[in-house]
Amino acid sequence: MGPDEPATLLTVAKTAGVSKTTASDALRGSGRVSAQTKARVLEVAAALGYVPNGSARHLRRASTGTIGLHVPEVLTRSVYYMAFVFGVVQGAADNDYDVTLITSGRRTPRVDGLVLGDPLADDPIVTRLMAAGLPTVTCERFTGAGRADGVVLSQHAETVGALMDHLSASGAARPALIVAGDASDWAAAVHGGFRAWCEHHGREPLVRTVPFDAPPEDVRRAALELLALRPEIDALVCGPAGAAAHLVPLLREQGRVPGRDLLLASCVDSQAMQLADPPITAIDLRPREAGVRCAELLFELLAGHTRPGAERVQPIELVVRASTRRA
Amino acid sequence: MGPDEPATLLTVAKTAGVSKTTASDALRGSGRVSAQTKARVLEVAAALGYVPNGSARHLRRASTGTIGLHVPEVLTRSVYYMAFVFGVVQGAADNDYDVTLITSGRRTPRVDGLVLGDPLADDPIVTRLMAAGLPTVTCERFTGAGRADGVVLSQHAETVGALMDHLSASGAARPALIVAGDASDWAAAVHGGFRAWCEHHGREPLVRTVPFDAPPEDVRRAALELLALRPEIDALVCGPAGAAAHLVPLLREQGRVPGRDLLLASCVDSQAMQLADPPITAIDLRPREAGVRCAELLFELLAGHTRPGAERVQPIELVVRASTRRA
DNA sequence: CCGTGATGCCGGAACGTTCCGGCATGCCGG
DNA sequence: CCGGCATGCCGGAACGTTCCGGCATCACGG
Numbered sequence: 001m002g003p004d005e006p007a008t009l010l011t012v013a014k015t016a017g018v019s020k021t022t023a024s025d026a027l028r029g030s031g032r033v034s035a036q037t038k039a040r041v042l043e044v045a046a047a048l049g050y051v052p053n054g055s056a057r058h059l060r061r062a063s064t065g066t067i068g069l070h071v072p073e074v075l076t077r078s079v080y081y082m083a084f085v086f087g088v089v090q091g092a093a094d095n096d097y098d099v100t101l102i103t104s105g106r107r108t109p110r111v112d113g114l115v116l117g118d119p120l121a122d123d124p125i126v127t128r129l130m131a132a133g134l135p136t137v138t139c140e141r142f143t144g145a146g147r148a149d150g151v152v153l154s155q156h157a158e159t160v161g162a163l164m165d166h167l168s169a170s171g172a173a174r175p176a177l178i179v180a181g182d183a184s185d186w187a188a189a190v191h192g193g194f195r196a197w198c199e200h201h202g203r204e205p206l207v208r209t210v211p212f213d214a215p216p217e218d219v220r221r222a223a224l225e226l227l228a229l230r231p232e233i234d235a236l237v238c239g240p241a242g243a244a245a246h247l248v249p250l251l252r253e254q255g256r257v258p259g260r261d262l263l264l265a266s267c268v269d270s271q272a273m274q275l276a277d278p279p280i281t282a283i284d285l286r287p288r289e290a291g292v293r294c295a296e297l298l299f300e301l302l303a304g305h306t307r308p309g310a311e312r313v314q315p316i317e318l319v320v321r322a323s324t325r326r327a
Numbered sequence: 328m329g330p331d332e333p334a335t336l337l338t339v340a341k342t343a344g345v346s347k348t349t350a351s352d353a354l355r356g357s358g359r360v361s362a363q364t365k366a367r368v369l370e371v372a373a374a375l376g377y378v379p380n381g382s383a384r385h386l387r388r389a390s391t392g393t394i395g396l397h398v399p400e401v402l403t404r405s406v407y408y409m410a411f412v413f414g415v416v417q418g419a420a421d422n423d424y425d426v427t428l429i430t431s432g433r434r435t436p437r438v439d440g441l442v443l444g445d446p447l448a449d450d451p452i453v454t455r456l457m458a459a460g461l462p463t464v465t466c467e468r469f470t471g472a473g474r475a476d477g478v479v480l481s482q483h484a485e486t487v488g489a490l491m492d493h494l495s496a497s498g499a500a501r502p503a504l505i506v507a508g509d510a511s512d513w514a515a516a517v518h519g520g521f522r523a524w525c526e527h528h529g530r531e532p533l534v535r536t537v538p539f540d541a542p543p544e545d546v547r548r549a550a551l552e553l554l555a556l557r558p559e560i561d562a563l564v565c566g567p568a569g570a571a572a573h574l575v576p577l578l579r580e581q582g583r584v585p586g587r588d589l590l591l592a593s594c595v596d597s598q599a600m601q602l603a604d605p606p607i608t609a610i611d612l613r614p615r616e617a618g619v620r621c622a623e624l625l626f627e628l629l630a631g632h633t634r635p636g637a638e639r640v641q642p643i644e645l646v647v648r649a650s651t652r653r654a
Numbered sequence: 655c656c657g658t659g660a661t662g663c664c665g666g667a668a669c670g671t672t673c674c675g676g677c678a679t680g681c682c683g684g
Numbered sequence: 685c686c687g688g689c690a691t692g693c694c695g696g697a698a699c700g701t702t703c704c705g706g707c708a709t710c711a712c713g714g
Contacts (some may be wrong), residue, residue, distance in 0.1 A: 006437060008670060019694045024672065031673090032692055051437060054425075055385040055392055056670035059699050079598065082409050089416055090428070098392075098425045101417070110333065110378060197363055242602065249604040271406065272602045275569065277576040335700060337662045351702065358703090361660055383700035386669050 009046040016044040027052075032089040049116055063112050066098040067298060070129060071117035072184075072212075078241050079270050080287045084117050084139065087291020095299045101199065102129065113302055115294045116142070120183045120212070135308075137298040139290055140185040148309040150297040154316045156267075157193030159283055162318050163265055164197040166281075170326050172235035172263050176206035179224050179239035179267075183212055190239050190267050201237075206230060216246040223247050227254070235324075244280050245272040264323040265315040278322035288316055290314045334375035343371040354379075381423040390439050394625060396650050397456060398444035399511075399539070405568050406597050407614045411444050411466065414618020422626045429456070440629055442466070442621045443475070447510045447539070456531040462635075463623040464615055467512040477624040477637040479617055481643045483513055483594075484520030486610055489645050490564065490592055491524040493608075497653050499562035499590050503533035506566035506594075510539055517594050518524070519565050533557060543573040550574050561591040562651075571607050571650075572599040591650040605649035617641045 005011075013023035018037060025031030026041035027050075033041075044050075058065035069088055071081045085101075102108055102125070113135040119126040121144035130136060130146040137150040160214045167175055177194045180187040191207065198205040208222040219240060227233055236251075238244040244266035251258055259266040259278045266273050269282035293314050300306040332338075340350035345364060352358030354377075360368075371377075385392035396415055398408045399607070412428075419426045427436055440462040446453040448471035457463060457473040464477040480639035494502055504521045507514040518534065525532040535549040546567060554560055563578075565571040571593035578585055585591040586605045593600050596609035620641055627633040 003537070009672095010670075020671085021673080021695075022693055025693090028672090032690090034692060037692080053386070053391075054669050055382040056699090057672080058382040059380065059386055059669090059701085060671045060673085062699065064380075079406060079409075082406075082413060086409065086413065089426070091424065093427055098420065099416070100420055242598065245602045252604075271599055273595070273598050275572045275603075277579075277604075336702095337700075347701085348664055348666095348703080349662080352663090355702090359660090361662060364662080380700050383669090384702080386671085386699090387701045387703085389669065 006053075007050040008053070009012075009050070009108070012045045012048060012050050012204055014042065015048065018043045033290070052096075055094070057193065063302075064110050065096065066100050066109075066111045067092055067295070068100050068102045068109060068111040068114045068129070068134075069117070070102040070114070070119075070125060072120055080241050080268060080285065081117060083287035084291040087288035087293075088115050088117075088295045090288075091292040091295025091299075095295070097295075097299070113137070113298045115139070115291075115292075115298055116148070117291075118184050118186055119144070122183055122217075135301045136299060137294050137301065139294050140189075143183075143185050143188065147309075149301050149310075150294075150306070152283065152293045152297060152313045152314050153185075153311060154290070154314045156179075156189035156283075156316070157196065159318060160190050160193030160237070160267065161197045163267075163281070163283065164194070164201075166318065166320060167235045167263050167324060168201070170263055170324050173203075174206070174230065174233045175203065175235040175237060175263075176226050176230070176233045177237045177239065178208050178210060178212070178219060178226070178243065180212040181209055187212065187239060194237065206233065208238065212240075214240055214243075216243075219243040219246055220250050223250060227256075233262070235265070237265050237267065239267045241266075241268040242270060242272055244282070245270075245276045248276050248280075256326065259323045259325060269319055273321070276323070281321045281324040282319055284317045284319050286314060286316055330542070333380075334372075334377040335380070336377070339368065339372045339375060339377050339470070341360045342375065343368045352430075362629070373560070380551055384423070390629075391437050392423065393427050393436075393438045394419055394622070395427050395436060395438040395441045395456070395461075396444070396594070397429040397441070397446075397452060399447055399450065407568050407595060407612065408444060410614035411618040414615035414620075415442050415444075415622045416618075418619040418622025418626075419616075424622075425568045436491065440464070440625045442618075444618075444621075445511050445513055446471070449510055450637070462625060462628045464621050464628065466621050467516075470510075470515065474636075476628050476637075477621075477633070479599055479620045479624060479641050480512075480638060481612065481617070481641045483516035483610075483643070484523065486596065486643055486645060487517050487564070488524045489519030490594075490608070490610065491521065491528075493645065493647060494562045494564075494590050494592065494651060497590055497651050500530075501533070501557065501560045502530065502562040502564060502590075503535070503553050503557070503560045505535050505537060505546060505553070505570065505614045507539040507541070508536055514539065514566060521564065533560065537567065539567075541567055541570075543570075546570040546573055547577050550577060554583075559652050562592070564592050566594045568593075568595040569597060569599055571609070572603045575607075586650045586652060590653070596646055600648070603650070608648045608651040609646055611644045611646050613641060613643055 005110050009020050013020045023041050026033045026038040026135040089099050116138045118140050119138050119142045136148045138148040139152050179191045182188040196204045208226050210218050210222050256262045266282040273280040273282040336347050339346045353360045355363040416426050419581050441456055443465045445467050446465050446469045463475045465475040466479050506518045509515040522532045537545050537549050583589045590654050593607050593609040596611040600607040600609040
């Protein structure tokens with residue numbers, strides 16, 4: 001039923017009546033090949049179901065066929081990074097590449113390029129990788145020393161602004177923010193977006209900072225302190241992933257039902273936000289797509305199709321749910 | 328600082344004063360090499376930081392360096408499968424292998440072997456893949472026609488029994504089960520485990536079946552029907568992933584606070600279970616580890632280290648939380 | 655002393671691709 | 685008619701590994 005032997009370049013060449021070199025040139029668009037020859041080779045290749053042998057290609061090109069991927073260690077269990085990593089793997093597979101996860105402090109493994117997810121300015125592994133001289137793409141900007149060859153970023157500050165507009169339209173007059181420290185570009189953007197909106201609308205910026213990997217209790221404490229300090233707060237925006245869901249029971253205990261007495265929103269969407277009672281308004285960061293884009297950008301850089309310094313914008317989306325729709 | 332050029336087999340051989348064949352034999356334990364020569368080669372290889380070139384190896388061995396992975400299509404967004412897939416990718420990377428996701432009904436891509444996650448008996452893609460004649464490992468048994476070369480499975484029935492023991496010890500007298508149909512081996516095991524326990528303990532097996540990919544409303548309706556039919560039910564076990572979390576608000580509305588008026592448990596742990604209010608007792612299926620094991624088993628089969636027909640047990644764990652601890 | 659078999663080691667070919675250099679052919683202006 | 689150049693195509697080498705077959709050397713029994 002299927003072809004007995006996998007078709008190789010030589011099979012295609014012979015069938016098309018040309019040499020392997022010409023076949024190779026025709027298929028890759030390199031060298032000098034006449035239009036008709038090229039068409040014939042492409043036709044034959046399609047008919048035979050020819051798929052280039054990745055191993056042979058990488059061997060010849062002296063590339064490893066592998067890219068390295070690093071994400072902040074504390075967060076590898078998070079759903080966001082799971083999806084992100086998965087996106088990178090998909091993008092790599094589409095380009096015939098493998099992905100190696102870089103976690104330990106060991107020396108850099110043999111890879112053709114690097115993807116760094118949300119690089120923290122004070123992560124020693126990140127600084128070492130940035131200094132390795134390999135083509136590098138980061139998801140969100142690296143705020144430390146050095147510069148990546150490519151950056152995939154999202155308009156966090158603007159989207160937080162849109163979220164604030166929505167809260168305002170839903171009747172919130174005293175919004176407050178709980179955010180992770182500014183070590184990551186994302187947290188800084190959320191923080192900055194909030195402050196900018198407050199300034200522009202003449203509101204006092206009520207902010208509480210928690211560590212990047214704060215456990216639920218810390219988030220709860222931060223919320224309690226904010227509410228004790230300013231009982232008039234009527235909207236709460238949470239930066240850290242999952243944090244908003246942890247606050248629901250606490251707010252209920254305090255007699256403040258989310259969506260009725262107080263608006264609640266998260267800067268990171270997840271299943272927990274959808275399943276919370278009430279479902280929580282959140283920003284969908286599209287982590288999988290971000291991962292795919294990081295890989296794509298890296299391969300463009302590796303192929304020389306794109307100059308170092310490129311920046312790509314990855315769209316994100318505000319998802320409005322019951323927690324911010326005042327009944 | 329680092330080595331200028333990556334060490335190749337030839338570098339190692341020359342440095343150790345042997346031929347490339349001998350070096351290869353020494354490093355892989357094949358052929359005939361004296362103990363001292365072998366030791367010397369290994370020493371030199373370690374000193375030079377020699378890493379075999381995967382591309383060259385795969386090229387020579389006529390292997391693709393890729394394994395195929397298929398998981399039930401409806402569930403690719405689930406956290407469980409995300410973790411499972413990730414585990415397979417890790418296991419593959421450890422063996423210098425790439426992973427291609429097989430989703431569409433297109434013809435089988437070029438791979439050395441297959442991993443099928445929770446194969447459904449009536450999934451046409453699964454039956455086609457099983458018939459492809461490739462080395463295949465499934466996670467959970469395949470209940471349809473044909474047999475995989477390797478199976479990684481967990482003791483679901485036994486663990487459901489343990490869960491039932493726990494519920495019973497917490498005072499539950501009338502437990503009920505909501506479970507997905509028997510198309511997957513996992514669902515069948517959960518179902519069977521429940522019935523076996525009921526029989527052994529002289530309880531009436533109260534079961535409601537929902538489709539494998541039932542939306543939240545279906546699960547809620549099933550629960551409502553069960554509770555309407557038998558108001559004396561005092562413990563509810565949910566099969567489908569995430570389902571238990573969907574029931575919490577519903578039960579609250581009915582005036583049955585989980586953990587107080589009624590015990591609630593899930594057969595699949597997830598972040599949603601941890602974050603629910605109250606946190607929900609669940610069975611941690613260790614999806615990531617399961618994925619790693621599937622890949623490992625497949626590579627053992629590919630290498631001929633293990634005979635076809637092998638079965639590996641992957642431990643799972645009951646995690647007790649507030650939803651089943653009667654105050 | 656020869657035949658036999660085990661042991662230790664090796665050279666060369668092959669896997670499928672890319673790429674460097676080269677060889678015709680045809681066209682142009684001088 | 686010749687030199688130069690562009691066009692279209694090609695052969696061969698190389699990437700790093702594995703593996704088949706073969707060549708010494710040595711021990712041992714006849």
